[in-house]
Amino acid sequence: MNGLRILRIGPVASVQDMGRPGLLGQGISQGGAADTLALAEGAALLRQDPGLATLEMGGMGGEFEATGPLRIAFTGAPMAAALEGTALAWNASHQMEAGQRLTIGAARAGVYGYLHLGGGIATEPVLGARSVHLMAGLGRAAEAGDLLPAGPDNSDETGLVLAAEERFNGGELRIVESFQSPLFPEAVRTRFAATAFSRGSRANRMGVEMVSDGAGFAADGQLNILSEVILPGDVQMTGDGKPFVLLRECQTTGGYPRIGTVLPCDLPKVAQAQAGASLRFRWISLEEGLEIQAAFGKSLKGLPAACCPLVRDPAAVRDLLSYQLISGAVSADADPFAKGEST
Amino acid sequence: MDSQNAAAYPLVRRAGLSGMLVSFAGSLSEASNRAALAFRTAVEAMALEGVVETMASLASVFVRFEPSVLPHGRLEDALRGLLATQDWLQAPLPAGRRFWRVPTVYGTDLAPQLAEAADAAGMSEAQAIDSLSAARVRVLTIGFAPGQPYLGSLGPEWDLPRQTELTPKVPRGALVQAIRQFVLFSNPAPTGWRHVGQTGMMLFQADAGQPFALRAGDEMQFEPVSKPEFLKLCEADPLRGGAAAREIGA
Numbered sequence: 287m288n289g290l291r292i293l294r295i296g297p298v299a300s301v302q303d304m305g306r307p308g309l310l311g312q313g314i315s316q317g318g319a320a321d322t323l324a325l326a327e328g329a330a331l332l333r334q335d336p337g338l339a340t341l342e343m344g345g346m347g348g349e350f351e352a353t354g355p356l357r358i359a360f361t362g363a364p365m366a367a368a369l370e371g372t373a374l375a376w377n378a379s380h381q382m383e384a385g386q387r388l389t390i391g392a393a394r395a396g397v398y399g400y401l402h403l404g405g406g407i408a409t410e411p412v413l414g415a416r417s418v419h420l421m422a423g424l425g426r427a428a429e430a431g432d433l434l435p436a437g438p439d440n441s442d443e444t445g446l447v448l449a450a451e452e453r454f455n456g457g458e459l460r461i462v463e464s465f466q467s468p469l470f471p472e473a474v475r476t477r478f479a480a481t482a483f484s485r486g487s488r489a490n491r492m493g494v495e496m497v498s499d500g501a502g503f504a505a506d507g508q509l510n511i512l513s514e515v516i517l518p519g520d521v522q523m524t525g526d527g528k529p530f531v532l533l534r535e536c537q538t539t540g541g542y543p544r545i546g547t548v549l550p551c552d553l554p555k556v557a558q559a560q561a562g563a564s565l566r567f568r569w570i571s572l573e574e575g576l577e578i579q580a581a582f583g584k585s586l587k588g589l590p591a592a593c594c595p596l597v598r599d600p601a602a603v604r605d606l607l608s609y610q611l612i613s614g615a616v617s618a619d620a621d622p623f624a625k626g627e628s629t
Numbered sequence: 630m631d632s633q634n635a636a637a638y639p640l641v642r643r644a645g646l647s648g649m650l651v652s653f654a655g656s657l658s659e660a661s662n663r664a665a666l667a668f669r670t671a672v673e674a675m676a677l678e679g680v681v682e683t684m685a686s687l688a689s690v691f692v693r694f695e696p697s698v699l700p701h702g703r704l705e706d707a708l709r710g711l712l713a714t715q716d717w718l719q720a721p722l723p724a725g726r727r728f729w730r731v732p733t734v735y736g737t738d739l740a741p742q743l744a745e746a747a748d749a750a751g752m753s754e755a756q757a758i759d760s761l762s763a764a765r766v767r768v769l770t771i772g773f774a775p776g777q778p779y780l781g782s783l784g785p786e787w788d789l790p791r792q793t794e795l796t797p798k799v800p801r802g803a804l805v806q807a808i809r810q811f812v813l814f815s816n817p818a819p820t821g822w823r824h825v826g827q828t829g830m831m832l833f834q835a836d837a838g839q840p841f842a843l844r845a846g847d848e849m850q851f852e853p854v855s856k857p858e859f860l861k862l863c864e865a866d867p868l869r870g871g872a873a874a875r876e877i878g879a
Contacts, residue, residue, distance in 0.1 A: 310691070311669075311684040312841050313772045313815070412835045422775045423816040424835055465642035465650045512656060513772070513779070515684060515691040517645045539686055539772035547645035575646050576696055 288354030289435040290388070290403065292428055298344030298490075299428040300418035301407050304337055309413065310538050316518065317419040317535045320344075320398045320491055320557035323586070324362035327448055328402035330589035331359040331379040333441040338406025339416035341434060343399045344491075347390025348430075350401075352382040356436055357404030357444050363396030363454060363558060378447040378596050396454030396558040397489075405439035421492055421535050446593040453555045456485065456563030459531070461521065461546040462575045466514070469505040470545050478503050478545060479567050483529070485559040491535040494556050495528065496565060502527020505543040513541040519548040521567070531556045549575055551582035639664075639712050641705055647681075647696050649704055652689035653717060657809075659782065660718040661688035662769045666845055667720030671711055677704070685845055686770045687779065723846045728765075731828050731872040733804060733851040734859045735761065739827040742796075746806055746823040750786045758853050760784070761825065766811060768847045774815045776833035776841040780849060781810040791821035802828040802870065804851055811851075826851055829863035829870015842869075848877065 304325065305318025319325050319342055329336035347365050359379040360367055367374040367390045374380050374388075376399075382388060393399055409416050418425035428434075467475065486495030504527040505511070516522070518534045522542045531548055533556065546569070548556065559565060570578070644650045651668060654661035669685040672692060679699025684691045694704055735758045736743035747757035766780040783806070791807045796819060799805060803814040804826035812822060815832035828851065832842045843849075854862065854871075862871035 308682045309775075310682055310693070311771065311845075313775045313777050413840065423833075424775075462646055463643075464645050464648075465652075512687055514689065515644065515648075515650065515686050517648060519645060537773045538684070539770070549646060572643065572646070572701065579646060580697065 295348035296346035405437035408437035
């Protein structure tokens with residue numbers, strides 16, 4: 287089976303897809319990729335379904351060897367990638383041949399980089415999805431020696447590039463009120479939105495800590511609240527009033543109060559914020575939130591059409607003459623980049 | 630939304646961008662939990678187009694939906710309409726419930742916080758074992774981890790607060806206690822509750838035909854066995870540690 291053999295890998299890499307909706311009542315949160323926009327971008331670049339599984343790499347990549355010809359694409363946090371020592375563009379699709387080695391370095395911005403395979407990563411589904419869910423004990427982190435098998439690939443197109451939406455340096459998070467918001471006095475909610483936060487040191491696929499100067503953000507009767515359903519995007523206040531933005535792999539219920547819920551389309555920005563990145567919250571109405579989220583859904587549908595051929599900037603190529611700009615035998619109307627010559 | 634500030638239960642409130650929460654009480658009671666279980670079943674039976682999933686927690690029902698298919702106002706009307714059809718606090722428990730008897734080691738090195746919990750409840754260890762093992766508790770909700778039950782309610786003497794410090798790790802099958810409830814752990818995890826008993830019960834197996842052992846509404850009793858007996862049971866029955874279930878008649 288074609289695939290990628292992992293030779294070396296960072297400590298927080300795992301196979302991820304859109305996760306497992308529908309199991310909340312059994313105690314399993316949806317989980318799935320921390321940056322689902324990156325999944326949609328990778329699918330657009332490889333002309334395939336965004337529900338296919340990919341390798342999520344937290345902070346750093348690894349080294350891989352192709353066991354057969356393979357299409358690949360990179361999205362999410364930009365990392366230095368090279369095929370047999372030649373640099374490859376990020377947010378782009380490329381061709382690999384059997385035996386070729388791919389190296390992916392540390393994130394230059396953001397946190398989670400994604401390595402997509404043509405046909406998706408075809409590990410065995412568990413409870414309807416391939417996402418590793420560490421909190422629930424479903425699957426495990428990727429390890430050296432693992433094979434990432436590729437599913438059946440229905441396309442041979444490579445050499446596409448996509449202008450990725452900027453989401454790697456913090457910024458503004460839009461938040462709507464939720465059922466526990468009224469537990470926080472109006473003045474606390476106002477101060478919350480007026481506060482400059484930075485991403486704290488505690489962050490994983492379950493949630494991300496926000497730190498700020500000054501007082502915490504406590505709810506009335508904070509310690510006597512009945513455990514209640516938790517949603518991804520909920521901003522939970524710990525005992526000392528410190529906010530955590532919960533991500534898709536959060537627990538399903540909890541007793542700490544939540545001041546509101548960040549829009550799903552802003553969660554990639556939370557997951558991708560590096561420690562120290564500046565973040566702010568802005569309260570918006572339910573109506574605004576629905577509009578923004580719907581517009582985001584529409585923009586995802588436009589991603590395939592936004593991909594364009596990867597064209598080198600000759601000024602940026604160090605040794606132009608060493609590149610084979612045109613393959614040996616081409617027909618007059620063939621796209622020289624369609625078969626991965628751009629790699 | 631006006632309901633965010635309404636004082637009287639049941640409350641219908643929104644949860645995030647595409648969720649609605651129906652709460653029957655602000656604190657746990659036998660009736661509010663029964664109402665939540667029955668109401669969730671009724672919401673599922675309505676089969677509204679646009680509802681994505683539902684979940685019953687201790688005293689409320691969460692409904693996740695697709696607002697572009699089912700707008701907030703329409704779902705809220707449907708939920709309020711359903712609330713008005715009956716007194717949900719009088720609703721019967723769901724059908725098909727089971728009663729589980731689970732061999733349990735109390736105390737020893739397998740469950741090292743029994744003494745501490747007994748102390749906090751003002752009992753000797755022997756009294757604590759008698760009290761905890763005599764309790765027939767109900768699965769109030771499943772949450773936090775796969776197939777993991779919150780069980781209650783225990784008597785008021787067991788209304789112990791959570792510990793201030795987390796226990797870094799209890800094993801799978803650990804029976805922990807706080808706030809008049811047990812939790813039975815489905816995976817090794819940190820906890821703020823006290824580890825009073827150890828069972829050999831596996832609550833969740835991803836690759837099984839029926840991955841989840843328990844359902845909300847099931848009842849459980851944790852019957853004391855000695856440590857050597859327990860180890861023998863676990864060896865003979867690695868999946869359940871000797872736990873047995875039977876249907877509860879209607």
